[in-house]
Amino acid sequence: MNQHHVPAFSLPTQNRQVLLAKRPVAIPQADDFELDTAAVPVPVNGEFLVRNIYLSVDPAQRGWAQSAMNYSEPVELGSPMRALAVGQVVDSLHDSVQKGEYLYGWFNWQDYCIARSEHILSRIDPGLAPLSCFAGLLGINGVTAYLALTSLGRPQAGDTVLVSTAAGAVGSLVSQIAHNLGCRAIGLTGSDDKVAVAIERYHYDLAYNYRTADLDQALTEAAPDGINVFFDNTGGEILDTALRKMAVGGRIVQCGTAAVSTWQPPPTGLRNEREVLTRRLSWNGFVIFDHMPKWPEAIGTLASWLREGKLHYDEDISERIEDAPSAIDELYLGKNRGKRLIYIG
Numbered sequence: 001m002n003q004h005h006v007p008a009f010s011l012p013t014q015n016r017q018v019l020l021a022k023r024p025v026a027i028p029q030a031d032d033f034e035l036d037t038a039a040v041p042v043p044v045n046g047e048f049l050v051r052n053i054y055l056s057v058d059p060a061q062r063g064w065a066q067s068a069m070n071y072s073e074p075v076e077l078g079s080p081m082r083a084l085a086v087g088q089v090v091d092s093l094h095d096s097v098q099k100g101e102y103l104y105g106w107f108n109w110q111d112y113c114i115a116r117s118e119h120i121l122s123r124i125d126p127g128l129a130p131l132s133c134f135a136g137l138l139g140i141n142g143v144t145a146y147l148a149l150t151s152l153g154r155p156q157a158g159d160t161v162l163v164s165t166a167a168g169a170v171g172s173l174v175s176q177i178a179h180n181l182g183c184r185a186i187g188l189t190g191s192d193d194k195v196a197v198a199i200e201r202y203h204y205d206l207a208y209n210y211r212t213a214d215l216d217q218a219l220t221e222a223a224p225d226g227i228n229v230f231f232d233n234t235g236g237e238i239l240d241t242a243l244r245k246m247a248v249g250g251r252i253v254q255c256g257t258a259a260v261s262t263w264q265p266p267p268t269g270l271r272n273e274r275e276v277l278t279r280r281l282s283w284n285g286f287v288i289f290d291h292m293p294k295w296p297e298a299i300g301t302l303a304s305w306l307r308e309g310k311l312h313y314d315e316d317i318s319e320r321i322e323d324a325p326s327a328i329d330e331l332y333l334g335k336n337r338g339k340r341l342i343y344i345g
């Protein structure tokens with residue numbers, strides 16, 4: 001939990017923005033962005049003005065900034081960086097959006113955003129949890145962890161679930177959800193301190209530092225009967241190794257590709273069609289935005305587990321909008337401890 005439950009902002013007259021200045025081909029670096037200021041915009045009919053409080057930093061922003069194949073159009077150069085944020089409505093000319101409401105949506109890396117209905121991802125009930133939580137545990141990270149695991153991983157009690165980026169915002173919740181559903185969880189993360197946190201705080205039964213462990217041997221010992229569900233956020237060599245440790249009938253949820261630094265040129269690696277065939281694996285890609293109708297169900301379950309003490313979450317919050325340009329790179333370097341947010345309230 002953090003101390004910023006109630007925003008303390010007064011209304012500035014300028015809108016600070018983090019603009020995408022260059023098109024990155026790999027992980028976006030600080031100099032791909034520029035800080036700028038503009039006038040605070042004024043809503044017209046059907047629009048409302050949101051004052052951002054928490055800016056979200058997400059690995060997916062790499063894909064949104066690049067022009068390589070993705071599920072969405074790349075961010076236009078010179079525009080505020082596409083980002084999710086938690087904010088408060090400070091002016092509204094929209095019939096069903098009230099001044100004072102808290103929202104989570106596509107409000108980008110800036111102080112103020114003019115928005116319409118389609119920019120709202122969810123309406124916030126501030127009585128349910130601290131505001132920051134709606135950008136993490138009750139935002140895309142938690143909802144992705146819950147829906148990708150349950151709808152594509154289809155875990156059964158007693159299953160062994162392997163998770164990559166195990167100590168991150170999504171991974172730290174996948175293990176706890178798996179535990180709540182009666183499964184065993186094995187985690188892979190990039191440092192010894194994160195391995196310890198994964199076991200002590202996020203309910204992993206076993207966890208390994210993928211940078212130093214012999215993964216092949218570790219997974220053979222950790223899952224002698226094979227892995228039933230692999231919740232993969234990295235791809236690359238971790239996926240190549242895990243594919244050879246899957247149980248017959250195993251399910252692979254491809255939720256992220258953090259270990260693939262660029263898609264230009266397309267990466268090559270080991271061949272794995274034989275594993276898919278002989279082990280009768282299902283391998284499905286997950287994009288949260290295809291699953292929006294199930295968002296309320298996911299929030300309901302996650303919020304009740306949170307209330308019952310069955311979910312722990314951590315946040316890594318800085319307090320300067322100037323921290324945004326380097327934040328995606330730092331995420332890929334594994335510097336975050338929990339959900340990475342920038343508080344600008």
Ligand SMILES: NC(=O)c1ccc[n+]([C@@H]2O[C@H](COP(=O)([O-])OP(=O)(O)OC[C@H]3O[C@@H](n4cnc5c(N)ncnc54)[C@H](OP(=O)(O)O)[C@@H]3O)[C@@H](O)[C@H]2O)c1
Pocket residue numbers: 058059060140141144165166167168169170171188189190191194233234254255256257258259260286287288289331332333334335336338339340
């Ligand atoms: N498909 C969807 O709809 C959807 C929605 C949300 C998130 N995601 C995906 O879920 C994953 C986790 O997202 P998050 O928001 O929870 O971020 P996060 O895990 O809090 O932060 C990213 C983590 O990725 C790990 N990482 C970075 N480069 C890596 C590499 N080369 N090999 C292995 N691990 C690496 C780092 O942890 P270590 O220190 O452990 O290396 C880093 O802390 C991302 O791949 C993201 O794209 C997908």
